Amino acid sequence: MSAFADRTADGGAAAGPGGRRRVRVVLVDDHRMFRTGVQAEIGATEETGVEVVGEAADVDQAVSVVAATRPEVVLLDVHLPGGGGVEVLRRSASLTADPQHPVRFLALSVSDAADDVIGVIRGGARGYVTKTITGPDLVDSIFRVRDGDAVFSPRLAGFVLDAFASTDAPPVDEDLDRLTQREREVLRLIARGYAYKEIAKQLFISVKTVESHVSAVLRKLQLSNRHELTRWATARRLV
C-alpha cells in the first residue's frame, strides 16, 4: 500500500531518519496487546523517528496523559471505555486548538462503521486509518498529521463521498456543505487507492495542491452545518 508513501522532510534539531524532526506520540487504546504491537512496530525511535511518550487505556487516562505529556500526535482508538475517542477529543479541545503546540489526533480503529469514523473526524481528528495499516504507512501518516496535513484512508474517502453525495437535503451553508469538483476528484482517487504523488500526476497539479484539497475537505467535514451528517451517513448504508 503505497498510499501513504513519499513525504519529504523538514529539518529539525533531533532529526530522525530522512532528516525529519522526531515526533512525540501518545498511544490510546484499551487493548494492551495492541499498544505493545504498535509500540514494537513504530517505537524504535532511531529508525522511525517516532518517540512514544505515553500510553493510555481509557478516556480519563487519555485526557490526563495527553495534558501531561503534550505530544504532537495522539494515536486514538475509536472505541474506548468511558465514552470513546470522541470524548477524548471533546475534553482535549483546548489542547487541539493551541496555536503554538497543537496536539493532533489520528484515529486508528478496527471499526469500519461509517458513524464511528465520521464521528471522530467531526470531533476534530485529523485523519483516520484502520488497524490493518502497515508500520511504515502508519509512521508516514503520523508525520503527515504532525505537519498539519489530513490523512484519508481510501475507506474514509469513500465515507466522505457518500456523506456529501446527498442532494436531497439542501445545504445550510453553500461553502461548507458542498465539495468542489476538484475536491471530489481528489477524494475519488484516494478512494481508488492512489497516493498523493499519483493524484498530483493524474490531475496535473502539485502535491501541495492535493494536500490543500484534502485539508479543505477535512475542514468542511468538521465544520459542516449539515444536520446529523453522521446519522445520515449511517442511514444511507441501510438503504
Add this chain to the structure above:
Amino acid sequence: MSASSPPGGARTGVPPGPTGASFLSAPDPEEPGARRLYRSSEGRMVGGVARGLAGHMGLPVLWVRAFFLVLAVFNGIGLLLYAVFWFFVPLGVGGVAEAKEPRDARSWLAGRRPDRGQIIALLALAVGTGIVVDNLNLGAANRAVWPLLVIALGVALVWRQADNARKARWVEMSHGKRFWPLARAAAGVGLVIAGVTGFIVVRGSGSHLGGILQAALAVLVGVALIAGPYLIRMTQDLSAERLMRIRAQERAEVAAHVHDSVLHTLTLIQRHAEEPREVTRLARAQERELRSWLYRPEGTGRDGDDEPATLADAVRAAAAEVEDAHGVPVEVVCVGDCPLDERLSAQLQAAREAMVNAAKYGGDGPVQVYAEVERARVFVSVRDHGPGFDLDQVPGDRMGVRESIIGRMQRNGGQARLRPAPGGGTEVELEMERAAAA
C-alpha cells in the same frame, strides 16, 4: 364492533400467508404458538378483539364485528363476550391478514389519534347501548344498569390505556406527550369511582355514603402502606431481572458466534501454521466475517448466505470470494448503492474477472476495488500494484481480458478501459449507464 371500514383499508378473508404466521392463524397446528390468539394492535376500534379473531379464524373482520354487534343486541351478551376476550387475550403486533404497511414512527403516532371512522363507531356504539339499556326491563336491577355502564366505560378506558402503553414499549413512541395517557387513565379511574358511587347511591345506602367512603379510603391507605414497599421492590427486581436476562442473552449470542467461527478458525490456523498463505487466507476470511457481524447495520446481509440484491453488497461478496480463492487481500470502497439489474450484473462479472486477474498477476500488494453509483452511471475501478500489463502484447489467444472484461462490457452497452496505474500496476475502469428508471 362496528360496521365502519377500518383505517387499514380493504380487507380480505384470505388467511394470511407465511409472513403472517408468526402471530396469527397459520393453519398448520404443528407449529407451536402459531395458533395462539392475539388481539390486534393495528387498525383496531376498541380493543382489537374483532380484528384479532378475524385474523385467527381467517374471516373478514366485518363479519366478526357484525357478529359481536348482533349478539350485543341480545341483552348485551356480545358486549360481555367482547369484554372477556379483551380481558384474557394478550395484545399482539401486526398479525392478521393485513400486510405490514410501511408505517413510520410518525404515522404510528398519528394512528393513536382516533380518526373519523373510529369516532363515528364509538358514537354509534354509545347511542345503540343507550337505546338497548333504555329498553331493558330488569325490574329491581334496572336502576343499577347506568352506574354499571359507567363503571364498564371507565374500566374499558383504563384497559385500552394499558394496551397503548404496551404498544408504546414495542414501538418506542413513549417519548414526550406524557399528559394524554395520564389524563385518560385518570378519566377512567374517575369514571369507575363515579359509577361505584352511583351504584351505592342508587342502592339506597346514600345516607351512609360519607361513612362508607371514609372506611374505603382508610382501607385503601392501609393496603397501600403495607403493600406499597413490596410493590416497589417487586417492580425494581423485575426490571433488574429483565436487564440481566437481556445481557445474558446477548452474551450467549456473542459466545455462540465466537465459538462457531473464531475458535474454528483459530484451530485451523494452528493446524496450518506451516503454510503462511493458508493462514493469511483464514485470518482474512474470519476478520471479514466478524467485522460484518459486528459493524454492519442490522438487516443488511447479516446472514450473508443469500444472493446479494444490491450493487455494493454484490461487489463486496465478489471481492470476498476472490480474496478467499487467491489469498490476496482485496480492499473494497463503495460509494452509494442501487439494486442490481441485468447490465449491472454484467458489469459485476467483468469487475470480478478484473479482480481475479489482479489477484493472480498483481503481485503481493492488495487489490483495490472502488465502486461508485452515480445518478446516471455506475463506475467500478479495480487496481493492482503488480508489474503492469499491456493489452497489445497479450497474445490473441488469451481471451480472459478481451472477452470477459472488455467484450462483456461492450455487449451490454458499457465500456472498459485498461491502463497502467500511475504508481505502477494496472487499473481497470468499468463504466455502465444506469437504466433510465431509477
